[in-house]
Amino acid sequence: MTMPISARHGLDAVPAYRQGRSAPAGASKLSSNESPHAPLPSVMRAVEGAIGSMNRYPNMAATELIATLAERHDVAPETVTVGAGSVELAAQLIHAVAGFGDEVVFAWRSFEAYPSLVRVAGATPVQIPLDADFGHDLDAMLAAITPRTRLVFVCNPNNPTGTVVDPAALERFVDAVPRDVLVVIDEAYVHFDRSQSRGIGLELRRRFSHVAVLRTFSKAYGLAGLRVGYAISPVEIAEYQRKVAVPFGVTDLAQVAACASLAAEDELAERIDEVVRQRDRMSVALTASGWSPVASQANFVWVPAGERTDELNDLLFDGGVVARAFPGEGIRISSGSTEDVDRVIAALAARRGRDADLRVEALA
Template identity: 75%
Template sequence: MTLPTRAGLDAVPAYRQGRSAPAGASKLSSNESPHPPLPAVLAAVHDRLGTINRYPDMSAAALRAQLAVRYEVDVDLVTVGAGSVELAAQLIHAVAGEGDEVMFAWRSFEAYPSLVRIAGATPVAVPLNAGHAHDLDAMLAAITPRTRAIFVCNPNNPTGTVVSAADLERFVAAVPQRILVVIDEAYVHFDRTDSYGAGIELFRRHPHVAVLHTFSKAYGLAGLRIGYAIAPREVAENQRKVAVPFGVTDLAQTAALASLDAEDELALRIDEVVEQRDRLHELLVDAGWPAVASQANFVWVPAGDRTAELETLLRDGGVITRAFPGEGVRISSGSVEDIDRVAAALVREEAIA
């Protein structure tokens, strides 16, 4: 006897985590922070370990209150989830279902099409432009009566490109207000352009904008899984209905609050990541690889047919990356030692050649 399975799930690939690294190698495949947790964050989490027999506050009231003050928004507009990916799923379920469409650029965050299909909606992927950035005109042209949401990943994963604040403003203003525009700013802390913070400002000025942030990247809490969204009231209410109960642990909430109190220290770490990102880009370009200038914590190399070659070259040099077969390689910005290892691998290639 064959057990029944849900129709359509054969079109949903399992999410592929960045490859782990063997001992002594650099894991630059998952866009994680190369820094260990701040001592203050570790201490705060340690102090809460004695209460893990209790359920967490499902509303994350303390964290939401602090975020509401920071962004000067009503606390009811702030929602939390197990990382921005879970919040993206909440937003999709909150506005779209069977027969609806959810649009995003492609290539962009790998989970978008799967999350849309899981919700029963139809993913609409609009190709990036020649500069590996969002083609906003093409996205506007792709809107149909069935479009319910549009995701703009800014900076974009995996290309690291950004939509300028002015272009994003024009785009949002042109999208009908019946459609939710989700500005996914998972990598915003690494952005050194005028698009930094554009999502929140657009949320203030437009009634159909939601913004996603995460503590996984700049804050270094990837292992605890926590992020937040700021969304229109009716959307936020629906998010709470579709969210997994108790999905954000007490330890994650505690670490997030401690991180918000330690942002001066975290800013120094972010500056280091940005410095090594720019160094990584320069090394790749000098070695003849078509690396794209990035505003995230990684660098994209659209190597095309040479993707496997670059992945192998770096792997042989002790660097584990994220390869997209036939398209390119995404290399996270790591520590100075990590990028030194990339440099050595590239020099080794020149020596062999």
């Protein structure tokens, strides 16, 4: 009798990553924190010029992209690694330093992939609840570090709440973390940050030997479909990352698009500013409609709706808006185009109109 093949021990505890809900035709898809803008013409031309080489394997060393990033951030090329988005780089860092019996500390709720990535590596996730303001509780995270801790994630700005860590508090935290524990500052949303903490990760990377920084081209640069991100890490950690990275994980098309995007940052800055304006406009509308959004420094707004999460989610969906709901906790609404946010505002207004009609009926 043939015995069934069993999965590796521990995989039953790994939740599958859940992609943002797909949008029906004509609806606004605000569930995945994507850029609402099509790629810049200059980026599209660069990619079109590289299509003819798709029969060849990509440059695994990502020579031009890494050199460009190293020059841009004034770091040694040996400290820069690339991957299929910041999520793959997070996986690289975990596999580079943590394994069975080790622990990885992070705030919760934070980036949804962290627990799965840690468990896939065989390590144990240690989730520290957010504070009352939906930000990182750095004191509690520091207290959770044990001799088994190998890595700590700080998602700044945090996904899905959009909060940022105070620069001075983050510096104190990094300084207090033992030097044999890697602190990974995940800055996937840093381009939308209008607070004083902007860019703090790279500054700390220069000053502390146990800090790595993650960035991505998926959000502000609008390359989510090409999958490319980068890390700036201690030299020895970067070398370990290259050992555990998926070979040829970043295509030449993605590398070309990333380089072209870096060359067009002035144009992209205008688009980023527009995303921020629409984010803030949406937050004002939510507040005016009786919800309590958290002040966001990312390209989305978090509404801690608790038991009313499904209610808000249904309200938006009925108005042609697909958001990302976390049942019983809250809902994250990505900042989209003017038309997308108009649709959010219209959905909220429709609810106010229905409530007004009900009050009139009750008085009749």
